[in-house]
Amino acid sequence: MTDDVVEGVDPNEWSPRIAVVGGGVSGYGAARRLHTDFPRARIHIYDRNDWHHYSACGMTFALEGLYPMDGVVLHTPEEYDQMGIEVHEKVEVTGIDLERRTLDTTPGNPVRFDVLVLATGRNPLIPPITGVDLPGVHTLSNYGDGERLMAAMEGSQRAVVIGGGAIGLETAVALNARGLDVTVVEMLPHLMPQMLDGDLAKVVREHLEGLGIRVLTGMSVGRLDPSPDGRVGSAEVLGESIPADLVVISTGIRPEASLAEVAGLDKGTTGGFATDSHMRVLRTGEPVDRVYAIGDCAEVRHAILGRRTLSPLASTAFYEARTIAHHLVDPTYEHRPVVAPAVVVIGGLHVGGVGVTEGGGAHFGLETWGVTASGLDRSRYFPGADLIHLRLVGDAGGHIVGAQAVASRDVNDRVNLFALVISEDIPAERLVDMERAFSPPVQLLADPLVGLLDEFIGVRDALRD
Amino acid sequence: MTDDVVEGVDPNEWSPRIAVVGGGVSGYGAARRLHTDFPRARIHIYDRNDWHHYSACGMTFALEGLYPMDGVVLHTPEEYDQMGIEVHEKVEVTGIDLERRTLDTTPGNPVRFDVLVLATGRNPLIPPITGVDLPGVHTLSNYGDGERLMAAMEGSQRAVVIGGGAIGLETAVALNARGLDVTVVEMLPHLMPQMLDGDLAKVVREHLEGLGIRVLTGMSVGRLDPSPDGRVGSAEVLGESIPADLVVISTGIRPEASLAEVAGLDKGTTGGFATDSHMRVLRTGEPVDRVYAIGDCAEVRHAILGRRTLSPLASTAFYEARTIAHHLVDPTYEHRPVVAPAVVVIGGLHVGGVGVTEGGGAHFGLETWGVTASGLDRSRYFPGADLIHLRLVGDAGGHIVGAQAVASRDVNDRVNLFALVISEDIPAERLVDMERAFSPPVQLLADPLVGLLDEFIGVRDALRD
Numbered sequence: 001m002t003d004d005v006v007e008g009v010d011p012n013e014w015s016p017r018i019a020v021v022g023g024g025v026s027g028y029g030a031a032r033r034l035h036t037d038f039p040r041a042r043i044h045i046y047d048r049n050d051w052h053h054y055s056a057c058g059m060t061f062a063l064e065g066l067y068p069m070d071g072v073v074l075h076t077p078e079e080y081d082q083m084g085i086e087v088h089e090k091v092e093v094t095g096i097d098l099e100r101r102t103l104d105t106t107p108g109n110p111v112r113f114d115v116l117v118l119a120t121g122r123n124p125l126i127p128p129i130t131g132v133d134l135p136g137v138h139t140l141s142n143y144g145d146g147e148r149l150m151a152a153m154e155g156s157q158r159a160v161v162i163g164g165g166a167i168g169l170e171t172a173v174a175l176n177a178r179g180l181d182v183t184v185v186e187m188l189p190h191l192m193p194q195m196l197d198g199d200l201a202k203v204v205r206e207h208l209e210g211l212g213i214r215v216l217t218g219m220s221v222g223r224l225d226p227s228p229d230g231r232v233g234s235a236e237v238l239g240e241s242i243p244a245d246l247v248v249i250s251t252g253i254r255p256e257a258s259l260a261e262v263a264g265l266d267k268g269t270t271g272g273f274a275t276d277s278h279m280r281v282l283r284t285g286e287p288v289d290r291v292y293a294i295g296d297c298a299e300v301r302h303a304i305l306g307r308r309t310l311s312p313l314a315s316t317a318f319y320e321a322r323t324i325a326h327h328l329v330d331p332t333y334e335h336r337p338v339v340a341p342a343v344v345v346i347g348g349l350h351v352g353g354v355g356v357t358e359g360g361g362a363h364f365g366l367e368t369w370g371v372t373a374s375g376l377d378r379s380r381y382f383p384g385a386d387l388i389h390l391r392l393v394g395d396a397g398g399h400i401v402g403a404q405a406v407a408s409r410d411v412n413d414r415v416n417l418f419a420l421v422i423s424e425d426i427p428a429e430r431l432v433d434m435e436r437a438f439s440p441p442v443q444l445l446a447d448p449l450v451g452l453l454d455e456f457i458g459v460r461d462a463l464r465d
Numbered sequence: 466m467t468d469d470v471v472e473g474v475d476p477n478e479w480s481p482r483i484a485v486v487g488g489g490v491s492g493y494g495a496a497r498r499l500h501t502d503f504p505r506a507r508i509h510i511y512d513r514n515d516w517h518h519y520s521a522c523g524m525t526f527a528l529e530g531l532y533p534m535d536g537v538v539l540h541t542p543e544e545y546d547q548m549g550i551e552v553h554e555k556v557e558v559t560g561i562d563l564e565r566r567t568l569d570t571t572p573g574n575p576v577r578f579d580v581l582v583l584a585t586g587r588n589p590l591i592p593p594i595t596g597v598d599l600p601g602v603h604t605l606s607n608y609g610d611g612e613r614l615m616a617a618m619e620g621s622q623r624a625v626v627i628g629g630g631a632i633g634l635e636t637a638v639a640l641n642a643r644g645l646d647v648t649v650v651e652m653l654p655h656l657m658p659q660m661l662d663g664d665l666a667k668v669v670r671e672h673l674e675g676l677g678i679r680v681l682t683g684m685s686v687g688r689l690d691p692s693p694d695g696r697v698g699s700a701e702v703l704g705e706s707i708p709a710d711l712v713v714i715s716t717g718i719r720p721e722a723s724l725a726e727v728a729g730l731d732k733g734t735t736g737g738f739a740t741d742s743h744m745r746v747l748r749t750g751e752p753v754d755r756v757y758a759i760g761d762c763a764e765v766r767h768a769i770l771g772r773r774t775l776s777p778l779a780s781t782a783f784y785e786a787r788t789i790a791h792h793l794v795d796p797t798y799e800h801r802p803v804v805a806p807a808v809v810v811i812g813g814l815h816v817g818g819v820g821v822t823e824g825g826g827a828h829f830g831l832e833t834w835g836v837t838a839s840g841l842d843r844s845r846y847f848p849g850a851d852l853i854h855l856r857l858v859g860d861a862g863g864h865i866v867g868a869q870a871v872a873s874r875d876v877n878d879r880v881n882l883f884a885l886v887i888s889e890d891i892p893a894e895r896l897v898d899m900e901r902a903f904s905p906p907v908q909l910l911a912d913p914l915v916g917l918l919d920e921f922i923g924v925r926d927a928l929r930d
Binding site: 029055057058061066067071072074313314315316318319336338339340341342343344345350352354379381382383410411412413414415416417419420421423424426430431433434435436437438439440441442443445446 | 494520522523526531532536537539778779780781783784801803804805806807808809810815817819844846847848875876877878879880881882884885886888889891895896898899900901902903904905906907908910911
């Protein structure tokens, strides 16, 4: 079960039985990738639910009304069957025999596998608040949640969203767009603390308030109270009773890795499956040959923090599926440590981040500092020129370790640029000397990023003196 | 006049006389940059015209009607005077005494300089066609040209644009938007040969034809014929007489470096001022201390071709101005060889390129090859998902040496990403392993770039075998 006894396979000759546990973004993504790369493989997806291959990231925009909820369904099980990928819905995997390489399933008989992909996902983290089990209290963690929330919006007037992260805010915007009075309650001092530092979070807050959404930060919901009909009626925050006939809890997730106990696999400090650098699961510290965990249930290495972390992004799952396919062919192939570039669109505002925030870095013992700049995103005489807000985070060595952007557009590719800069540890003075394309409709000649990089270099040099 | 006798200056103490020759994008850009970095400097701009600081790249969109022509004027001479930058309009520099460090000006007396910036720009390249001097034949090389063309569009019905490069096509779109029947004639086999290879140029062609613009490639205008009123009346192309009461010539530029002869400065093979790696001009091969040439009149080093080239982009001029400011403080500071990322917007279609094309590389003796892919630019269920066309060019060593993109948006930052990749020589397998931010409204999870990079690696490895 170590690298030296395993050889890579020939993609066109090899015909393994591949079992994928979990029918979410990462499970379906892995099945499709492996199907493409190993055309002779027999692939089975086991999903304890009956939700088809859908885009979880697309649900909030369906809630907002941009398209019907089933627009996010990418493929049906029938389409998979036609491709040659067998989908077993409402089938739960209850056990793994790693010696015999079989899965116990309910209902069903044990099934054999040559390759196993654990993509069991996550569960919403529900805070221990009185009243969280009242009718009218929702989470948005899977397709069924989306359908239920879509139905619940009808006839609701007031909503409280608990949690000011990306999904919470996208959901708040959707509820607001559907005509509900919305209040967002975030426990930490500013919105989107995973992605942004305070100064850029302020821009998001002002945007939401401009839409008519009430934002409370540094506060917790103490209690959810029922209305006379037995459904949720209000949320208590610092003594204030905020009326709410709909509550959405979006306070984070925890990995669903309960199969680890069943199969004797290692879990990391995050609660997710421990993995090696090839995304293989570990048993008492040793990698298990051709058994992988990916997606929200699996730990990955963080490129900046150097520690195991969770990266519950669809994009991370996409790259993990890619890693499995590569690793089966080339046993030396490693999954790259994550910098987790992320972008979300919140009521038309594009918000992105990559690497660590100043606050997040400090939380993990990294000495961090940051610089922020705002400027026009295209020539001032061009119709629609708008502000873009940028932030860079440095470490004690002067490396760029994080970048953030908030603007009405063009955030994702700036985040992608910095994913490369941070991954490849490109110094700020190399980046600032790099030419940038200019055309009045798309970018300012003196792009705000250039000034920000100059400032970054100035602060860095001053810190060194 | 060599580096070892020159020391850097203290930006806050130094109070030089700085003369800038030329009132275009690069001249005004240099003046502003030096004014900002050296607050005690006395800066004089000598412009033989009376056009103020304007954005040349913005003129075609004014012609199209997106804003008035004077919207592209960024600052007036009066505003410069208030900043402390003196603008001398209609003053021609006729001589340079490099020993005395003075300029001869007409009208005016000789003026002294400590630092000289030559930003004399370019002239349009006029092909030797019979009839090019007829009334109704225009170029679009400076603000005066823009005003004249704007006036000429009124009452014109049919236009021929000679030259299918970026400016020619933006102008063709503007004329089309103003209701003229437009024919574009490009001598080379496909449009935009400087920026694109044939497969991506085809997308541009189809877009223009969709707008109702006629496109002729691989053909030349043989002759311009007058109408009875003595103005241009038609253009002859391969025996066909194409009616045209307005003709725009956009067949390239040549650097305006006639001061080189006057001052005994070196010119390169391109006809531009020869420069060293600090953008200093050369005299019999030796750099002249604190005399720089930038913009369209100056040669730069090309990062891929390793030769002297012209890079007549506003963005190149911006970085050259930055280089002068840095070099005055730190005599070791070098201008980075250019990869010339460029983007233009042609009737809503965004077109970008960086590095070399396959054809351009081959022209200069580089062994080049390329791969192309098209795919959706966002999740297929998201309203407005559209195609993006991408191309990568490799050299014999398997390095990425060029990238091209054509799409309805999001081209400039992809070009900027590849400016970094090419400049830093980041291998394709590093880039393809890099996570990319995902959100349904802004990018596909399996972005077409990922598949294209995989294909690039496959072709590269096959070429190596």
